[in-house]
Each structure stands twice: as structure tokens, then as C-alpha cells.
Amino acid sequence: MAAAVRHLLRRRLSTAAAAASAPAPTPGSILNPSSPSTPLSSLQKTRLAISLLKSSPPPPPDQILSICRAAALSPTVHIDRVALSLAASKLSSSPDTLRDLASTVLTTRHAPHAIVLFGQAGLLPDAISTFQSNLSTRSLNALIFACIVAGNHTEAARIFQTFPDAHGVKPNTETFNTIIKSFAESGTTRSFYSVFDEMCKKGLEPNATTFTTALAGFYKEERFDDVEKVIELMKKHGCGETLQVYNARVQSLCKLSRSGEAKALVDEMVKKGTKPSGVTYNHLVYGFCKQGDLEEAKQLYKEMGMKRIVGDHKFYNMFIHFLCRGGDFDTALEVYNEIIPKNWVPSFSTMKMLVNGLAGSSKIDEAKGIIEKMKEKFPDNCDGWKEVEAALPQ
Known part of the structure; x- marks a missing residue:
């Protein structure tokens, strides 16, 4: 029995060592089945597909279609919908390719997703045609939303007013x-x-x-x-007046640069027994940063820590961006050090701003430490980080 356990343990250690030494996946491996890389998970494929779709210059239409097919994108998965939306926006000038994407990647039950993709590409006639072939309340809702993302609110109103009766669809x-x-x-x-x-x-x-x-x-x-x-x-x-309602009001006030009123509203909310969430703090911190009040934003961030409220990756990118823009690279570095172990996905441009700011403050070692961590955790951007490192003062 003991020998069998030792044998199994050796096999697992061997497998783990092989995985650790395998070359990091690259965006091209999505389209190259013979790549020696370790097989990619669905999430890795989608992330690499997004990386390819965001590349500059953008890939040609037929390549975009190949990327989506190779990544096996599914509209039932949120990050896959992000990739499909990005593809649709790139294919606005290639309607035939987008139609191929909609017909091959999206099945009949995904018709509402296809309708929205056509809207994102500004192809409302195709969206309407897809609706007419797949009549349902979900398709009607998707069609109105497609008009919104296409920026055609007049058409949205016309469809809302006339399509339910014309097509026998109940709103x-x-x-x-x-x-x-x-x-x-x-x-x-x-x-x-x-x-x-x-x-x-x-x-x-x-x-x-x-x-x-x-x-x-x-x-x-x-x-x-x-x-x-x-x-x-x-x-x-x-x-x-639920948390959702308070958050909507706080966000709206912060967008109007009335963050002081938003904070007073949150204080009122707390007195009535509703606790703020990460979303609440996200809006408040953004609002004060936008108005240039970094001290208040930092105080709110400390409150989040004391209450063990965690933001999403967009929040931390936003906060570090504003701290760097305000020249507070020390606090930005502190925030970075707190969250980098927590599977946070940083923005390349924000991290570059932090690295250059630290280097300009004579903190070369800290700047280089971030570069090494970025190259290790996100090898897709390795070349970009090498360029940043080469430009640092020696």
C-alpha cells in the first residue's frame, strides 16, 4: 500500500513539474492545434482570443472569424460574450463575415445574442431579419437593445410601439x-x-x-x-430604497461631480440600516478621484479595508490610474502590493504609468520588480514590458 502511494505521489510530482516547465501559451496557439503548448482551458482560449482581437493592427475579417471558431466561444458564458461583442465591433465593415459568425457560432436558441451582435455592428436590418425568423419576447427585447447599442433610439421607439402587435409578441x-x-x-x-x-x-x-x-x-x-x-x-x-437603488443614485451623483452629495446619501443609507457594498465604494472613490480629491478617495479606500470590502479588477485599475495621474506613486504602489497576490488582472497602460512614475521617483528597484511580476503572470505582454524596461534609467 505504501509503495503504491509513493508511486502515485511520484507521478503527480512529475506531472506538476512537466506542467510548470511547459512553454506559456501564446495567442497564436489558439489557431495552431499542433502547438507544443499545454492544452488551453476554455477561459485561456477566450482570453487569448480577446488579446488577438485587440491587437494592432486588427486582424482581417476572415482571421477574426477563425479566432472565434477556434476559441469555441459560447454566448452562454459572460467572458465569451465580451469576445463576441469585440469581434462584432471589428466586423462592422464586413457584414458578410459577421453573418457567417452569427450563423456558425450562434444556434437558433442564441438568436437574441445574434440580434445584439448585429446591433453592435450597426447592422439593424440584419437584427430585424433575425428577430422576424425567431419571434419571441426575448428576441424583441434584444432587438430594442440592439437599437440602443447602435445609437438609433428613433428605431428603438418605432419597434417598441409597432412590433408587438405587428408580430404577435407580448412585451x-x-x-x-x-x-x-x-x-x-x-x-x-x-x-x-x-x-x-x-x-x-x-x-x-x-x-x-x-x-x-x-x-x-x-x-x-x-x-x-x-x-x-x-x-x-x-x-x-x-x-x-434598496441597495441597488442607492447605488444607482450614488453613481449618478458622482458622474455629475457631486460626490459630496453622494457620500451624504450613503451616510443616510447607513443610518437607515443598509450597508454599502463594493459597488457603492467603487462609485464614491471614482467620483472623488474624478474631482481631484485623492485624500477623500484614499480615506474611502481605507474604509473598504477596515470593512473587508473588496473591489473588482476595474476598481483597482481605476484607483491606481488616478493615484498615478495625481503623482501619488507611493500609495499606488501600496495598493498594487496589496492586491497583486489576489488574481487581479491589471491594465498594461496603468501598470506602465506606475512603473514610469516609480522610476521617475528614483525607485528603480520597485519599478523593475513590477515588470518582472508582470512578465511572470502575463507572458502575453512580455515584449511590451521588455520595451518599458529598456527605456528605464540605468
């Missing part, structure tokens, strides 16, 4: 929420009230998204009387 709460989003993004949030009345007459229950979308629109247009009206409507319909 749901999401349908109304999507057209309210169109109003909010096009500066016509005042149309919310009539659509909201229609929604209620149809017996559809508004939800938190209904109200937060309208609130964001009215804040954006600085129609603060309407903000109060929506809050009263929200209470009347039993939605209450």
Missing part, C-alpha cells in the same frame, strides 16, 4: 425597462411616465431596474424634481 417588464433605458440614454427620460402608465395598465409589475434606469436618466438630465417623483413612485409600488 414583458424587461421590454419596458429596455425602452426606458433608450429614453435615459437619448435625453428623453420625460417619456418614462407615459410608458410607465402603459406598463401598469398591462398588468406588468415594475421592478428595481425600472426605477433605477429612470433615475439615472433624470439625474443625467439634471431633472431633480423628476428624481423625487420617481422615488415616490418607487415607494408607492413597494420597491423601497
Whole structure:
């Protein structure tokens, strides 16, 4: 028995050593099945596909199609949808290739995803055609959203008003929420009230998204009387001032550079018994950074640490970016050291800013340490980091 265990342990150690010594995967290995690299996971394939799609100059249309096929992208996976959206945006001038992508990568049950991809490429006739071949409420909602991402809010309104009856498709709460989003993004949030009345007459229950979308629109247009009206409507319909609603309001105020008011709103929220989340702090820190108040932003970041609230990778990239832009490279380095062990995916441009800032502050060793860590954790950017390192003062 002991001999068998020792044999199994030796096999596992041997396998682990082989994996550690295997060459790091490169973007090209997605399209090269004979590559000697260790087989890639689905997540690795998607990340490398995104790397290829973001390359400069961008790959030609047929290569984009090959990348998506080789990575076996699925619209049921979030990061795969990100890759598909990126591909669609690159194929706006190659509609035939995008149609091939939609027909080969997306099955009939993925029709709503195909509709949105056509919208992202500005091909609304194709989006409408796909809807007409796959009639459903989900497809209707996707079509209105496709108009939004295409920036054609007039078409979104026309489809909302005429397609349900013309095609026998029954709208749901999401349908109304999507057209309210169109109003909010096009500066016509005042149309919310009539659509909201229609929604209620149809017996559809508004939800938190209904109200937060309208609130964001009215804040954006600085129609603060309407903000109060929506809050009263929200209470009347039993939605209450939930964390989701508070976060939407905090975000809107921060976008208007009214971060002090946003912080006061959070203080009010806490007094009423609702605890802030990482999203809440994300909005507040961004708002104060945007207004140039790094001291307040740093204090909020300390609060996050004391409350053990963790941000996402976008939050840390944003915070380090603003710290570097404000010349506070020491704090930026502290934040970097805190989060680099936690599977954080940094932005190359943000890390380059930090490295150059440290080098300019005579902290060459720290700058080189970051470069080595970046090359180790993210070998795809190894060449870029070599260029940055070569430009450092010797």
C-alpha cells in the first residue's frame, strides 16, 4: 500500500513539474492545434482570443472569424460574450463575415445574442431579419437593445410601439425597462411616465431596474424634481430604497461631480440600516478621484479595508490610474502590493504609468520588480514590458 502511494505521489510530482516547465501559451496557439503548448482551458482560449482581437493592427475579417471558431466561444458564458461583442465591433465593415459568425457560432436558441451582435455592428436590418425568423419576447427585447447599442433610439421607439402587435409578441417588464433605458440614454427620460402608465395598465409589475434606469436618466438630465417623483413612485409600488437603488443614485451623483452629495446619501443609507457594498465604494472613490480629491478617495479606500470590502479588477485599475495621474506613486504602489497576490488582472497602460512614475521617483528597484511580476503572470505582454524596461534609467 505504501509503495503504491509513493508511486502515485511520484507521478503527480512529475506531472506538476512537466506542467510548470511547459512553454506559456501564446495567442497564436489558439489557431495552431499542433502547438507544443499545454492544452488551453476554455477561459485561456477566450482570453487569448480577446488579446488577438485587440491587437494592432486588427486582424482581417476572415482571421477574426477563425479566432472565434477556434476559441469555441459560447454566448452562454459572460467572458465569451465580451469576445463576441469585440469581434462584432471589428466586423462592422464586413457584414458578410459577421453573418457567417452569427450563423456558425450562434444556434437558433442564441438568436437574441445574434440580434445584439448585429446591433453592435450597426447592422439593424440584419437584427430585424433575425428577430422576424425567431419571434419571441426575448428576441424583441434584444432587438430594442440592439437599437440602443447602435445609437438609433428613433428605431428603438418605432419597434417598441409597432412590433408587438405587428408580430404577435407580448412585451414583458424587461421590454419596458429596455425602452426606458433608450429614453435615459437619448435625453428623453420625460417619456418614462407615459410608458410607465402603459406598463401598469398591462398588468406588468415594475421592478428595481425600472426605477433605477429612470433615475439615472433624470439625474443625467439634471431633472431633480423628476428624481423625487420617481422615488415616490418607487415607494408607492413597494420597491423601497434598496441597495441597488442607492447605488444607482450614488453613481449618478458622482458622474455629475457631486460626490459630496453622494457620500451624504450613503451616510443616510447607513443610518437607515443598509450597508454599502463594493459597488457603492467603487462609485464614491471614482467620483472623488474624478474631482481631484485623492485624500477623500484614499480615506474611502481605507474604509473598504477596515470593512473587508473588496473591489473588482476595474476598481483597482481605476484607483491606481488616478493615484498615478495625481503623482501619488507611493500609495499606488501600496495598493498594487496589496492586491497583486489576489488574481487581479491589471491594465498594461496603468501598470506602465506606475512603473514610469516609480522610476521617475528614483525607485528603480520597485519599478523593475513590477515588470518582472508582470512578465511572470502575463507572458502575453512580455515584449511590451521588455520595451518599458529598456527605456528605464540605468
